[in-house]
Amino acid sequence: MTIRRLLTFVLMLGLTFGLKLNAATIPAGTAITVRTSSSLSSGSAHVGDTWEGSLQKDVVVNGHRVARAGDAVKGKVTLAKSSGRLHAPGQLSIRLTSIGGQTVSSSRYSRTGKSHTKSNATKIGGGAAAGALVGALVGGGKGAAIGAGAGGAAGTGVAAATGKQEAVIASESVITFTITTSH
Numbered sequence: 711m712t713i714r715r716l717l718t719f720v721l722m723l724g725l726t727f728g729l730k731l732n733a734a735t736i737p738a739g740t741a742i743t744v745r746t747s748s749s750l751s752s753g754s755a756h757v758g759d760t761w762e763g764s765l766q767k768d769v770v771v772n773g774h775r776v777a778r779a780g781d782a783v784k785g786k787v788t789l790a791k792s793s794g795r796l797h798a799p800g801q802l803s804i805r806l807t808s809i810g811g812q813t814v815s816s817s818r819y820s821r822t823g824k825s826h827t828k829s830n831a832t833k834i835g836g837g838a839a840a841g842a843l844v845g846a847l848v849g850g851g852k853g854a855a856i857g858a859g860a861g862g863a864a865g866t867g868v869a870a871a872t873g874k875q876e877a878v879i880a881s882e883s884v885i886t887f888t889i890t891t892s893h
Contacts, residue, residue, distance in 0.1 A: 735771075735892040736769055736812065736814060738889055738891055739889065740769065740771075740888070741887070741889075742769065742816065742886065743885070743886045743887075744763045744765055744783045744806065744884070744885055744886075744887065745882055745883070745884050745885075746762075746763040746881060746882065746885065747762050747763050748761065748762070749878060749879060749880050749881040750802060750804065751802070751877070751878045751879075752791055752800030752801055752877040753792050755790040755802060756790055757787055757788060757789065757790055758786060758787065759787040759790070760785065760786050760787075761804060762782065762783065762784055763782075763783045764781065764782060764783060765778065765779055765780060765781045765782075767779045769809065776810075777809050777810045777812070781810035782810065782811075784806075784808045785804050785805055785806045787804055788803045788804060788805050789803035789818075789820070790802055790803075792876065799824060799876075799877065800822070800823040800876035800877040801821070801822050801823070802820065802878070803821075804885075805817070805818050805887070806889075812893070813892065814889055814891070814892040815890045815891045815892070816890055817888040819885050823875035823876050823877040
């Protein structure tokens with residue numbers, strides 16, 4: 711009877727120890743590199759939307775592997791602001807929420823769309839210059855002033871029609887997050 715109790719105790723101890731190894735958490739400060747499985751855009755994403763990807767390399771804690779390369783990862787969109795037409799490029803931020811089914815919190819990864827400034831200046835300034843040239847040829851100095859105003863307005867219209875600069879995280883992007891807490 712004593713041997714049976716001893717074996718039961720050893721078995722329970724072994725199971726408890728084994729469960730603790732499998733339930734190891736990923737410590738704060740650990741860098742985690744993931745690959746996204748789909749693209750995200752500030753023009754279509756919403757705060758709270760989820761995204762998925764895969765872990766790029768094993769996560770080892772105290773000599774024990776707690777997550778394997780290829781494990782599924784999930785995250786959420788924490789900021790999604792669509793681009794304006796003439797100013798304010800799109801903004802997009804995401805965070806990691808789980809690795810291989812283990813809930814985590816991470817640093818954010820952010821992208822901002824391209825600036826409108828250069829593109830808009832080219833379109834508006836080019837329109838004004840073209841209008842001034844045509845106006846000068848047709849009506850002299852006064853025509854140049856009128857043409858510049860009309861050309862600038864046309865350039866502004868073109869900039870407004872083509873000006874959205876969304877922030878995009880492409881499919882298959884490799885992103886590194888830093889774990890802040892794990893549960």
